[in-house]
Amino acid sequence: MQSSKLIFRLFVLVLFFMVSCVASPELKLAKQAMQDGDLKTAHQYYVNILNKSPSNKEAKDALDQIRPQITAQVRQKAAANLQTSKMLTAPLLRTNLRMLQQASKYDPDGSLLGNDIRKYQNTLSQIDTDNNNRAQKVKELTAAQQFVDAQKTLNVIKQTDPDFPGLSQLNSQFATSYGIFLEKAIVNNYDLGKVEDARIVMKQWQSLGFSKADQDRLHAIVKKQEINVLTKQSRQLIKKKQYYIAFMKLNKSPFKADMQEMINKIRNDGPRFYLEQARKRYASGDSSRAYLEAVKGKELNPDFPGMFEMHRDQRDKILSKVQQYIAIPAFDSPKDNPDIGTQFSDALISYLFRILPYGINIVERGKIDILLQEHKREFSQVADILNVDFIVTGNVSLLKIDRQDNKSQSTVRAPIGEKFIVNPEYEAFLQAGTGQNSTVKPPVKTIKIKEYGNFTINQGSSTIKGFAGIAIRIFDTSKGRITYAQEFNANYQATDDYKDALEIAGIEGDPLTLPTNTEIREKLRKQIVKQVADIVQQQFEKREKSYLKSARYHLSRREKDIAIKKLARGFLYCVKAKIDFKDSDFTEIREKIIELTETDYL
Numbered sequence: 001m002q003s004s005k006l007i008f009r010l011f012v013l014v015l016f017f018m019v020s021c022v023a024s025p026e027l028k029l030a031k032q033a034m035q036d037g038d039l040k041t042a043h044q045y046y047v048n049i050l051n052k053s054p055s056n057k058e059a060k061d062a063l064d065q066i067r068p069q070i071t072a073q074v075r076q077k078a079a080a081n082l083q084t085s086k087m088l089t090a091p092l093l094r095t096n097l098r099m100l101q102q103a104s105k106y107d108p109d110g111s112l113l114g115n116d117i118r119k120y121q122n123t124l125s126q127i128d129t130d131n132n133n134r135a136q137k138v139k140e141l142t143a144a145q146q147f148v149d150a151q152k153t154l155n156v157i158k159q160t161d162p163d164f165p166g167l168s169q170l171n172s173q174f175a176t177s178y179g180i181f182l183e184k185a186i187v188n189n190y191d192l193g194k195v196e197d198a199r200i201v202m203k204q205w206q207s208l209g210f211s212k213a214d215q216d217r218l219h220a221i222v223k224k225q226e227i228n229v230l231t232k233q234s235r236q237l238i239k240k241k242q243y244y245i246a247f248m249k250l251n252k253s254p255f256k257a258d259m260q261e262m263i264n265k266i267r268n269d270g271p272r273f274y275l276e277q278a279r280k281r282y283a284s285g286d287s288s289r290a291y292l293e294a295v296k297g298k299e300l301n302p303d304f305p306g307m308f309e310m311h312r313d314q315r316d317k318i319l320s321k322v323q324q325y326i327a328i329p330a331f332d333s334p335k336d337n338p339d340i341g342t343q344f345s346d347a348l349i350s351y352l353f354r355i356l357p358y359g360i361n362i363v364e365r366g367k368i369d370i371l372l373q374e375h376k377r378e379f380s381q382v383a384d385i386l387n388v389d390f391i392v393t394g395n396v397s398l399l400k401i402d403r404q405d406n407k408s409q410s411t412v413r414a415p416i417g418e419k420f421i422v423n424p425e426y427e428a429f430l431q432a433g434t435g436q437n438s439t440v441k442p443p444v445k446t447i448k449i450k451e452y453g454n455f456t457i458n459q460g461s462s463t464i465k466g467f468a469g470i471a472i473r474i475f476d477t478s479k480g481r482i483t484y485a486q487e488f489n490a491n492y493q494a495t496d497d498y499k500d501a502l503e504i505a506g507i508e509g510d511p512l513t514l515p516t517n518t519e520i521r522e523k524l525r526k527q528i529v530k531q532v533a534d535i536v537q538q539q540f541e542k543r544e545k546s547y548l549k550s551a552r553y554h555l556s557r558r559e560k561d562i563a564i565k566k567l568a569r570g571f572l573y574c575v576k577a578k579i580d581f582k583d584s585d586f587t588e589i590r591e592k593i594i595e596l597t598e599t600d601y602l
Contacts, residue, residue: 030062039066043106071112074103078116090161093124131157131164138170147178175208182208183218190225193233195249198226223255230255234262242598243270244296271297271304278310280602286561287317288568292597295571315572321565322573324389325361326352326536329368331394331470341396344470347529348392352536358577360540363388390539391475394532397487398469399524401517407460414505416453420446457507459499464514466492468524472532474539484535490527492520544574544585551592560596567593 030045043066049059078096085092097120100113107113134157141150154174157164182205189198202222206215230249237246247266250259274297281290291314297304298311328349333341349362356362363386425443468491474484494514501509515523547570554563567589573579574586581587 027058030059034062034066039070042066043070067106068112070106071103074099074106075113075116078120087159088123088127089159090124090127091163093120093127096120097124127160128164131161135164135166135170138174142174142177145177145181147174147181150174151178175210179205179208179210179214183221186218186222187225190222190229193229195226195229195233195253198222223258226253227255227258230259231262234259234266238266238269241273241601243273243300245594245598246270247300248594267301271301271307273297274300275304275307275310277601278314282310282314284602287314288565289561289597290314291318291568292564292571292593296597318568318572319576322359322569322576323361324359324540325363325387327363327368327386327388327391328352329391329393331396333396334399337396337399340399341394344394344396344525344528347525348394348532348536351529351533355533356537357540357543359543359573389477390536391477392532392536393473393475395471396469397471398467399521400468401464401466401520404463404465405460406462407458409456409458412455412457412502412505412507413452414455414502415450416504417451418448419451420448423447455502455505457500457502459497459510461495461497462512462514463493463495464520466490466520466524468521468528470528470532472535474536476539484539486535488528488531490524490531492523492527494520542585543577544570544579544583544589547573548585548589548592551589555592564593564596567596 026045026049030042030049033039033042033045043063046059046062046066049056050063053059078099081092081096082088097117100117100120104110104113104117110117134153138150138154138157141147141153151174154171157167157170161167182201185201186198186205189195189201202218205218210218230253234246234250237243237249243266247263247270250256250263250266253259256263274293278290278293278297281287281293291311294307294311294314297307301307328345331341331345333339353362368386368391423443423446426445429442467489469487469489471487472485473482475481476483496512496514497510498512499507499510501507547566551563551566551570554560554566570589571593574583574589579586
């Protein structure tokens with residue numbers, strides 16, 4: 001019996017020894033993994049140790065530290081996913097949920113991740129519930145042919161859960177019902193002659209993503225309907241001599257190749273008619289209408305005989321009306337610097353010349369100065385003579401440059417050469433009384449040493465400051481008064497350190513590098529010129545918009561002829577200034593021109 005107990009104890013000891021031998025290397029690897037920040041690897045090692053030695057306190061303590069850290073990282077990553085997403089969606093929630101569930105092995109009792117997992121599950125369940133309700137609503141709205149609201153609701157389902165069960169079938173049912181509804185709307189619009197509306201509805205139908213067979217089927221129907229409608233409309237427009245409107249309708253059609261015969265007829269008959277109208281308008285003194293008739297004819301057929309010349313001549317007559325002019329006389333100067341005003345005004349002229357848009361011109365300054373002197377600065381009289389829109393005058397009240405110096409001196413001792421002196425060792429040798437018969441060799445009598453001198457070095461810093469002030473006034477000739485007055489200021493400052501060089505002392509110099517007075521004056525002038533130029537530009541509203549506003553005003557007063565003049569100038573300005581063809585103001589100008597000139601023919 002005792003021998004059996006002894007054998008059992010020996011077995012336990014051997015087993016303990018074997019476990020210790022196994023655990024010890026894994027414990028070392030676990031600690032190293034923790035030091036390296038590889039918490040997941042360390043966790044696995046410690047779990048293995050506990051599986052072999054469940055009472056290992058060090059492994060238990062380590063796991064108690066590791067598990068909160070790993071789960072905290074997973075929770076933070078899940079929260080970050082939500083923050084970076086624009087919308088709370090089911091795919092995002094499922095991703096986070098999978099990530100948390102995979103991390104559950106680091107949370108055996110669920111105390112660290114359980115709340116988050118339940119929260120995501122509940123939110124996901126709520127989205128499923130909401131989308132089930134939305135799906136039912138889509139069906140009801142579709143049945144009631146409230147397709148816009150149905151599509152909005154369907155889009156919410158797609159956004160929140162693209163994998164929603166039954167989404168494909170729901171989308172197919174909606175598309176089929178909506179497609180049938182839109183097809184009827186397309187046919188109905190063509191029956192009413194509303195080609196543009198039919199095209200808009202067609203784009204809506206195409207967005208539903210039907211098969212190629214369905215698209216080909218509807219395309220054939222639409223093609224036949226549009227050609228029939230446009231052919232009928234074009235014949236009616238041609239009878240009314242509205243060739244340009246007919247051409248625009250046909251040219252916009254995706255089926256214009258099938259109506260080429262009618263387009264060719266319009267391009268042949270239309271320019272002849274518009275050229276005749278242009279000649280009649282020109283003969284009656286209406287260059288604006290003549291120009292617009294030539295524009296339409298030239299667009300239909302630029303090679304039609306006589307069209308180019310008519311378009312060019314009428315364009316040139318209007319071109320002068322598109323120009324606007326600025327007068328910038330020499331600015332007044334302070335008495336101690338009589339030329340500075342002219343320098344400022346010349347700089348402003350040069351700058352504006354580079355940046356002003358097409359049609360804004362600057363009158364030669366010499367003419368302005370003479371006229372202002374003759375008329376004693378009566379702007380209205382000068383403006384009438386020069387035919388200018390704005391006069392920009394100025395007074396340079398200040399242009400000053402100051403300099404401040406902070407100077408100091410320091411003394412430096414440096415070698416200036418060499419000199420001979422009595423060798424102290426030789427003197428000591430003589431004082432020792434060593435005779436001439438001594439075998440000791442005497443030192444040399446003289447030695448060479450460096451000679452030093454004191455030098456003064458200048459050093460310090462200099463600051464240069466520039467100030468300028470100018471008062472600007474803008475006289476609006478159309479209003480007959482000064483519409484803008486403002487004083488502009490500019491300043492400039494630069495500082496630099498300096499120090500004398502002393503080569504014999506190995507001291508490098510630092511020269512003073514400050515801008516010259518001329519450079520500072522130029523910097524100040526550029527600052528003020530830029531400010532003034534910005535103000536001058538603001539006096540000229542977006543010009544295509546101003547032409548359009550003026551035309552609208554005259555139309556509201558039933559002054560059609562004046563409105564056409566404004567539109568002709570606005571159109572020509574847009575062409576010369578290369579305004580984007582899609583610009584909303586340019587588009588409206590063209591539309592109003594067509595509306596007003598395709599009637600009242602001579």
